[in-house]
Amino acid sequence: MFTGSQRLNDIFGFKEKQNITHQDLLNRFHPDDRRVRDNALSAAMKNGSLTYEARIYWPEDTVRWIKVHGKITFDNGQKPVKMHGAVMDITLEKAPLKALEEKEERLNMAIDAAELATWELNLLTRLPIYSKRYLQLLGFAPDARPSHQEILTKIHPDDIGIRNEAMNQAMKDGFLDIELRIKPSPENIRWIRSRGKVLYDSNSVPVRILGTTLDITDQKAAFDVLQQSEERFKVIANNAPVMIWMSGNEKYAGFYNTSWLHFTGRSAEHENAGNWHEAVHPDDLTQYIRVYDEAFTNQKAFHREYRMKRHDGRYRWVSDNAVPRYDNSHNFIGFICASMDIDDEKRFNERLKASELLFKTIANVSPVGLWMTDINGKNNFVNDTWVEWTGVSITEHYDEGWLGAVIDADRNYVLDVCKKSFDAKENFAVEFRIKRKDGQLRWMLSEGGPFYTIDKEFSGFAGSVADITERKQQEILKNDFLAVASHELKTPITSIKAYTQLLAKTYEKTDNDFLKGALVKMENQINKMTKLVSDFLKVSNIESGKFQLNIETFDLSELVHEIAGDIQLVSVNHTILVKETESVFVNADRERIAQVITNFLNNAVKYSPDNKFISVTIERLNGSVTVSVIDQGIGIRPDEHKKIFERFYRAKANTNPAFSGFGIGLYICAEIVNKHGGEIGVKSEEGKGSVFYFTLSRA
């Protein structure tokens, strides 16, 4: 029969007031400890005293320690009849003990795992004790029993000093921690780390030192490599022209290169103390941190542009390009980032954008058309003004599409002028007509020229197109007015001149010298006035309206013959001979060139009063043609050869009143020839005659 107290129920994990049997208790014993109980019980049956400790477990797997003390009561026949006792819950007392045991066990396991070599040295007797691993480490046989002195011979000679110093220090501190090289065999060097503890007697005299030794050769080698590569990286990073920072597992940067520190003007210590963000512009910081956090979480590369304060207090735009770093085991270990000062670039781009916008705005509100070509002369830009005029969309003007707006009659000529100036990379000006979108025919003046990059590389042509219809109309009006004015002035002069000459003729034989003289003077003045009126018309044409050439293709030879014929008609006293009959075609303003030839021939007639023979030659040379008018007249002094083409200049020798004039004829000729891109000149010798010539390109 079994009876138990309420406390017993508690210890064994039964409910209060639950009736339990002896068997219920037995069932709760830890299977490993049932034998302990059985053994203790058997012993108690003999000596009457029961003592044991055992584990029991509760239904919820809680293991508890109990201590049992009991007494056996025997009858007279030494037969046990009753047993009573007490059970104590000693779980709490048992726990630290258990932990200690486990700790020891773990330490042993750690020593095994780490292949720790252990040793002990009696400081009084100098007798060493060592583990097998220690012997193995130093290169002794497993059964060797080396003396302390023998052990010391294994230390690398260079490191003996380090060892002795460390030992001396250990005697004072009580601890030894040393890394040194040993030579297990003459040709083998290894790194070891020894750590030890000094034990003292009651008089504080060191008696023993015991410790462990670890072979750290591999770690050391790996560390050296790491240190070397880290050093190398730092040298490179510090000399790099970009700013570099690195962050580690702790998220925020732990390395800043020299460029970075120069830029921020701060120390590495300051930056490492978590102050890196001080330089970031407040408006950019929150966003930067958000992007960085996200990149860190996802271990993903990121790019960020933000403003950072430079050492001089100015904010500069900086661009960060960061990539995640991984160790050999592919563990994420933070970021490495190259930061660049892109402020100049950014501001340049902003200025570029602004100037582009400005250009576009100006171009599109410009009252003139604007255009550009690529390096092949193909149009790649027209402004809104031109689009508005022509009523044709921008893309349709590209390449040679813009020519579609030019009227048929002018198109080939315009294309020709453009191509020629493009090939020669020279400026040009060309007038043409377009049909405006409202159907009106408008006169256009396009002027353009080559443009170059900053490296002086040809980039194409650019230019403008101005609507010159009004100017053209005014020019016509002005020309009409001048024509009428000169006509009206010349009409009375005609009568005066005729009457004067008639008078002179009538009084040819008079003795009245005054009358004769007066008539000569009158006629000279009339001639002067006539020349004035016609020259005025010509000069005004040249100077007022940037006189325009009406270029056409014509036969120069035919023109020379025609003019020579006309002048021959009215210069009956001279013989004009043209020594060329074959056609020579030129692209020029026929009327203006006629003016030049007429002027040359009139001069030849005028300045060769005694020799009546004048010849005209037309010579071809390569791509050009030269027309020369040759007289055998009074000639011109060499120092005046250039001056005679200047405005209002008249040859000095030319004092003969018979050679009246305004000194403007050759100036007009020079202007006309120059405008054609030709050459004009004179070869002359005083008293022998002159050769006036001009040269034009052949068509």
Add this chain to the structure above:
Amino acid sequence: MNKRVIIYDDDADLLEVCSLILASRNFEVITKDKCTEILNDLQQHQPSVILMDNWIPDVGGIKATRLVKESKEFHHIPVIFFSANNNVSELAEEAGADYCLHKPFDIADLENIVSNAIKTTT
């Protein structure tokens, strides 16, 4: 040889002085201050040479010259186109005239050109 010259010009003084010049060279001169009735004039006077101004009432020298040059009867009569316009030669060509003379002119030029015109036609 008929040395009759008919001059068309609206300037009375010029007509007079030209008459005097040519008369002194034994030309018979008829003057007209407009060319409205040119074909009738030619019919009536049968001149050997015509001197034609450009700006003359009422059809103008160019049209008048063309009328002459297009007529079967008178196209052979040489026309000297004379004008104070700067582009006389062009105008003369446009009109179909045979000669041109710039105003103002030397009287010798006038005499020569008229003589020449008559010579070439006869």
